[in-house]
Amino acid sequence: MVVASLSRLPSGICRMRSTLYKTSNIANITCSSARGSQSNLKHLQRFSTSTTWQTEALDRTRNIGIIAHIDAGKTTTTERMLFYSGFTRRIGDVDEGSTVTDFLPAERARGITIQSAAITFHWPPGEVDGSTSPQAGAQGEPVPRSAYPHTINLIDTPGHADFTFEVMRSLRILDGAVCILDGVAGVEAQTEKVWNQASTYKIPRIIFVNKLDRDGAAFGRTVREVSSRLGVYPAVCQIPWFLGGNGAFVGVADAIHLQGLRWKEGEDGRAVKMAGLQQLETEEPALAQELRRARIALVELLSEHDEEIVEKFFECEEDHLAVSPADIIQSLRRCVLDQSSRIIPLFAGASFRNMGVQPLLDSIVNLLPSPPEAPDPEVSIGGVKGGLRNLLSGDLIVQQSEKVSGSPKGKQQKKKSTSVPNSNDPISKLQSCALAFKVVNDAKRGVLVYVRVYSGSLDRNSLLFNTNLHLSERAPRLLKMYANDAVEVDSIPAGHIGVVVGLKQTRTGDTLVSYAGNKATPPEPLTSLQLRPIAVPPPVFFTSVEPHSLSEEKRMQESLALLLREDPSLHVNVDEESGQTLLSGMGELHLEIARDRLINDLKAKATMGRIEIGYRETALGASSPITTVFDREIAGRKGKAGCTAVAEQLDENDEAPHDQDTLLVETYDGNQIIIRAPGLQIEHSSRGEEESSPLLPPGMDLVQFRTALQNGAVAALARGPQFTFPMHNTRVTLTIDPATDLFGNETSTSALTSAARQATVAALRDVQAGAGTTMMEPVMNVIISVDEASLGSVVHDISSSRGGHIISLDEEVPLPGTDASSASQALEEEALPPIDTTRVYAPPDPFETPSIGVEIPASVTRPRTITAKVPLKEMVGYLKHLRSLTAGRGTFVMSVDRFENMSGQRQKAVIAELRGGF
Structure with a gap:
């Protein structure tokens, strides 16, 4: 955040911060651009072996991602962050295709983010060295974290719903996230989706309301939507500054520091003019009054969830304006890290106009967690689940030993009292543990495996054991990525994100560990150590x-x-x-x-x-018994056999005959084949096994006899008599009379197969001539998740326009594609009390009308699930239609249920389409 009084800081920090914000003139950041860019490379090429330095550097590290709906301004905001941190010398433009993180040709051509990009920079500009962080200013007031440089590993994620997996695998390895909202559109469909995914991984978040310079921007309405749609308490830390109350957007008013920040229109955003509360009262009295209300609301909200801020409030004689900015920042940080409070800090700006990005960077450093403060990564080892830190401390491995070893009770009690693994414990020799969260095939560098290191240090040339595939691969090269550029490094320490080059087998979601001594296979139980995998959503388009x-x-x-x-x-x-x-x-x-x-x-x-579409054909009735005799030379040898076939519609309620004349009853691809041979005189051995029959041709046993007849029937059922689609739901009964259908040496297996095929084909034609056949189509079991507001239109579309059948309507079920853990998390969130939106502070919007900014009823956003059976033909291309019906909020999964008979009208339409040049 912007420091209220620079005079309270130590002289060194004061000089550094003066380059960021000057009280009345320009905060010139480009003076350190070259130095900041060079220090980035030097820092990445050098990782100190000093434990103290590494601990200090880890505390000054932020692994964050930017998440939002498409076109909310994620990439534009990232470009400003890189510019103000000194990483770049010019601001890239999405429309021009000159951004750093959107480097793929497809991204620049379409103007959207397709592939998440990782980039590292420092904020404030400067190298993260080993000096001790200042703890207090001249008068004993805590110095904010944003007063000294931090390393920010940032991932710019896609916003389009089609690339939801790209967002999921990025969220999996983040410690914090910035959710960007469009100030005009508010909380959109994909915003809700990525927000729920971030909640699944318990990621601390802050919100940045962007595009407040556009016509129709409504900050207050967006704040109310955050509470109603996302189910959190928005802690409004900044309110927009509209010139004269309803003029152009020129800056933000900071409720934490009680000051206004104004940017000059048309410049690059480095010039930030500050105005204190007293100055605002003179120049913008309405804004000053609203700023007081924002500060009071902020302190009141924090007081409901943080006891320490209550004590500070009483020390200030219950004066909301007297609480120090440092105390508010620390209270916000505690609430952000404790997600049970459901408090989310909310900031304002307009990235395209270069407004509000520097305070957002300060809030990232001040409020979001470092890797040690992030939630403990979930691991499983030997069938036991727990936290990685518990594993490294010895607690989790003790539980696993009790479960697997089966040692005596006294020995178990001795292990349980040991909290730190001894030198002989395999866990003590674990050098690194990392998760591969992304694999990219680069044309120049080969296969790049993006990893997040959770413990130890991943060193170059180390042998990595893949606990998912149970194989070892060497890491010949390590890189630190700057979007499409890379710098080679010797190691990737814990808490950082890097790239391993040269891994041939590793996939997304695999856990990689290295063990002391560079052994190819680590000892048990390390071979079963796995970090929580990345859930892959089911496909919905093909x-x-x-x-x-x-x-x-x-x-x-x-x-x-x-x-x-x-x-x-x-x-x-x-x-x-x-x-x-x-x-x-x-x-x-x-x-x-x-x-x-x-x-x-x-x-x-x-x-x-x-x-x-794989259509089928089925019989509507039964044929009369059809007997055919095959009599023809096959490969120069005379072949002769007879067979009688009956084809009929398969009724699931009818039982197949199981008398002594029945040789085979088998269901194949939805059809039932029955083979009967009355009077075949089957002889059994003493052990009860079928042996032979004296009436079979010489050299042929019963297995060959049955197989030959079955193959003939299957071949005939592969093509229907009317529409030439494979038969389905049809029963064929083949009857062989040994006296009239078998001809000694002339009857071979190929002759039997041909006779069975000809008899079955003739029986199917007889069915067509009589009761007839009809087409069948695959019917899908579809589960659609929508909100309450879209339920009626989706149900009507499924049942009327698409010929589907609604099976059930259920409420409050997890979204498709979530795993069991995320489902339980969703149920936990549903159990939380709803947000009372009437108590949420939101500043009034200029030109607000009763139709804008009204409260959204909770029932409108309630999740509903539709279970239906719909023909596959109607589901081709359904995703786009569903998104249009539900304003982009609908999702669905489907699987093949069964084949159903088509109506005459649908059958004619399909045949006409097939003959029309499909």
């Missing part, structure tokens, strides 16, 4: 991928394998019926980007086409 020729198929499969290693949210499977290779993903844009990567980057010669 398309076909076809190579240009058969010779290109192998190359295409190899490229798809690389693509799947990069992005596990993509799925590839082969449709057994059509033979198509199907690529599934999170949406149309997701698959479009995958196609660009496949063709342009991986140079695969393939095209993406439309999906072929």
Whole structure:
């Protein structure tokens, strides 16, 4: 935050901070741009072996991510952060394609973030050295953390719903997050989704309301939406400064320091003019009055959840304005780290106009946690779950030993009293533990594996054991990434994010450990040590991928394998019926980007086409017994066999015959095949096993006899008599009379197969001529998650427009794609008392009308789940339609349920479409 009085700081800090904010003129940050950029590289190439220095550097580290709905200003805000920290000399523009973090050609062409980018910089500008952090100013007041340099590892994440997995795997390794909201649109669909994902991983967050310079911006309405839609208490730390109360947006009023920050229009944002409360009372009396109300509301909110601020409040004789900024910052930090308080600090600005970014950087350093303060990473070892810090201290391994070893009670009690592992304990020799959260195939550097190191230090040339795949790989090179640029380093210490080059097998979500002595396989139980994996959401959109020729198929499969290693949210499977290779993903844009990567980057010669729906055909009645005799030479040998077949509709309630004449009853691909041979005189051995029959042709046993007939029936059922689709839900009964259908040596297995196929085909044609056949289509079991407001329109669309059947409506269920832990977390959140939005402070908006800024009823945002059965044809392309119906908030998953008969109208429409050049 902006320091209220620079005179209270030590002289060295005062000189440094004077380059950031000057009371009446310009805060010139570019004076340290070159020095800051060079210090970044020097710092990354040198990691000291001093434990004290490493501890100090870790406390001054922030691993944060920027999350938001698409087009809320994430990349624009990141560009300003890099500029003010001295990392860059110019501000990149998303529209021009000149940003640092959006470096992919597809990102610059579309103007959106597709792939999360990691970048490291320092705030305030300067090198994080080993000097002791100042603890107090000249008058004993605590010095804010933003007074001395910190290392910020920042990840800019995508905002489009199709790239939700990219956000999930980035959130998995973050210690804190900045959620950016569009001041015009408020809390949008993807904002709610990423917010729930961050809650799953218990990530501390702050909120930045952006784009307040645009027409229609409503800060107060956005604050109320934060409380109603996100279920938290917004602690309003800044309010927007509109010139004259309803003029242009020129800056923010800081409720913590009771001062106004004003930026000059059209400049790069380095000039920040400050105005104290008294000056605001003279120049902007309405703003000064609202600033007092904001300070009172902030102190009151903190007092409800933090006892220490209550004591400070009483020491100040119950004067809200007299509480020091340092005490408020410390109280905010305690509330942010304790997520049970549900207090989220909220800041204001306009990144594109270069307003409000420097105070946001100060709040990142002051309020968000360092790696040691972040929640303990969850691990599992030997079937026991717990925290990584408990494991390293020896507590978790003691529990695991009690469970596995089965040692005597006295010995168990001795282990339980030991809190620190001894020198012989395998855990004491664990050098590093890291999580691979992203894999990228770089054209120049090869495969890059992004890792977050949770303990120890990951050193170059160390042997890494993959506990998921149970194999070892050496790490020949380590990099620290600056978006698309990289600096080679010797090691990556705990709490930091880096890249390992040269790993051939590691995938997203794998746990990597190194052990003292560089052993290929660490001792038990370290081989079972795994950090909490990254949940992969199920795919909801699919398309076909076809190579240009058969010779290109192998190359295409190899490229798809690389693509799947990069992005596990993509799925590839082969449709057994059509033979198509199907690529599934999170949406149309997701698959479009995958196609660009496949063709342009991986140079695969393939095209993406439309999906072929696997229709079926079924009998509507029964045929009369049809007998055929196959009599033809096969490969120069005479073959002769007879068979009688009956084809009929399969009724699940009818039981198949199981008498002594029945040789086989088997269900295959939804059809039932029965083989009967009356009078075959089967002989059994003394052990009860089938042996032979004297009536079978010479050299043929019963297994060959049954198999030959079954293969004939299966071949005939693969093609229906009317629509040529495979048969489904059909029963075929084959009857062989040994006296009339078997002809000694002339009857071979191939002759039996041909006779069975011909008889079955003839029986199916007889069904068509009589009762007829009809088409069947695959019906999907669909689970749709929407809010209460969209429930009616989605139910109407499913039941009327798409020919679906609503099975059930359930309330308050977790979103599809979440694992069990996230589901339990969602239930815990649902159990929390609702936010009383009438007690939430929100400043009035200029030109506010009764239709804008009204409270959103809790029932409108209540989650609902629709379970339905819908034909697969109607679900192709459904994702885009669902998003339009639900304002982007709807999600769904589906799986094949069964095949159902099609109505005459739908059957005619499908046939017309198929004949129209599909």
